[in-house]
Amino acid sequence: MANRKIIHVDMDAFYASVEQRDDPHLRGKPVVVAWRGKRSVVCAASYEARKFGVRSAMPAVQAERLCPDAVFVPPDFTRYRTVSRAVREIFLRHTDLVEPLSLDEAYLDVTENKSNLGSATEVAQTIRRQIRDEQNLTASAGVAPNKFLAKIASDWRKPDGLFVIKPADVLDLLTPLAVERIPGVGKVTARRLAQINIRTVGDIRALDLAELNRHFGRYGTRLNELASGIDNNPVEPNRPTQSISAEDTFETDVLLRETEPIIRRLAEKVWNASRKETRIPRTVVLKLKTAQFSILTRSLTPPVTPSSCEELIDTALALLAKVGRDPNQRYRLVGVGLSNFRDPAQSPNPLLFD
Known part of the structure; x- marks a missing residue:
């Protein structure tokens, strides 16, 4: 528009x-x-x-x-x-x-x-x-x-x-900007763009769309649109919840097996927050950050959404069992989340939260 x-x-x-x-x-x-x-x-x-x-x-x-x-x-x-x-x-x-x-x-x-x-x-x-x-x-x-x-x-x-920014000035303003000014272009994507000699927004626009899509899949099309100043996303005054999460950073790094009581507490916090939503979350997410600041996540979209705090805790702990890292690895942060929210009519168990 x-x-x-x-x-x-x-x-x-x-x-x-x-x-x-x-x-x-x-x-x-x-x-x-x-x-x-x-x-x-x-x-x-x-x-x-x-x-x-x-x-x-x-x-x-x-x-x-x-x-x-x-x-x-x-x-x-x-x-x-x-x-x-x-x-x-x-x-x-x-x-x-x-x-x-x-x-x-x-x-x-x-x-x-x-x-x-x-x-x-x-x-x-x-x-x-x-x-x-x-x-x-x-x-x-x-x-x-x-x-x-x-x-x-x-x-x-x-x-x-x-x-x-007036419509007539869009391309002149965008052309010299660094690629990092585009939403979604972080350090990793910027490095991948640099590998194909793309460093500015103008460089993106000059590259053939098929070539962009070859390197970045569907995101290549989005890059091409933004580099041309095209964004048709409307302002959404009632933007629906995408995710609910809670996380905790430890005073001292802990072993994986020591995170269980924290996961239980965080899952309870997330469950209570989810009670305020009319939409239903489909996916449970576990997030961990190692002592070396590496982030890893595990997620599960069960056939039936957890119907109680206890079920959410059980699912989060099941994800913990799937981390599969060195037992001596230490962690500085753990988080629990619910995501992939859907309207009740779209959920396989729409009466779950009644």
């Missing part, structure tokens, strides 16, 4: 910014939102901390080495959710088509806006101003004809920026 008007709004260093807003002593200082400890990871870093190379998902001990003067603040997700809901209320003044991606970012379809503003750019400017006035926080926004381009645009002038 070529005539869509999409905004991607991304709150700037959200968790850290909320902390700085609420505690004047933190303003202007390098703030790291994380629990202290060798197993903790960074939830967010203020822009003052980012100057030292501190980034989200970085081990907290590494952040402390990079920025010895950083102020560590434990995360307060209840407060962040409250702020996120207030920001979402601002979005909803302008359109009902809001697709939250997380607490700090969302897509908005403002092809038709409720505030009767003359352009998507005006809507984005108004939203940013309202967030600043009402929440004393800043947000960056991108305006574009589709979600993919809006996401790229919102990163263009962070923090506290607005960037608009």
Whole structure:
């Protein structure tokens, strides 16, 4: 749909910014939102901390080495959710088509806006101003004809920026970008692309589609579309749950056989969370991370979905028995999840959760 008007709004260093807003002593200082400890990871870093190379998902001990003067603040997700809901209320003044991606970012379809503003750019400017006035926080926004381009645009002038990609400028803007700017292109895919001398988005577009598909299967077609600025995915305001999971990182690495009590506890947590869903999960997933940071998963889609917490625990423990690694291998993290959600009518046992 070529005539869509999409905004991607991304709150700037959200968790850290909320902390700085609420505690004047933190303003202007390098703030790291994380629990202290060798197993903790960074939830967010203020822009003052980012100057030292501190980034989200970085081990907290590494952040402390990079920025010895950083102020560590434990995360307060209840407060962040409250702020996120207030920001979402601002979005909803302008359109009902809001697709939250997380607490700090969302897509908005403002092809038709409720505030009767003359352009998507005006809507984005108004939203940013309202967030600043009402929440004393800043947000960056991108305006574009589709979600993919809006996401790229919102990163263009962070923090506290607005960037608009007009249809006529799409190809010129995309051509020099690194392939990593495309969703789904991580380090592994980027290396595979580099092996066939593709390093920019323009390189992807120049390669024959059949050749792309030969190397990347159906994802080659998606790469080709995005490299041309094509993304027909709509904003989904009621995006259905794809998965529910819980995981735990250990203070000290443990042997596989020592993970059973943790798996039982995590499975119970996941089961309780799944009770809030009207859709039915079909697949049980077990995730492990070794002491060397390698991630491995085991999954099972049984003929009949687990109908109780005990059955979920039994399935997760059965997956544990299928790990098949060196018994002396140690692990730093374990997770349990439910995925492959389906509407009840699509499930082989639709009355299971009644």
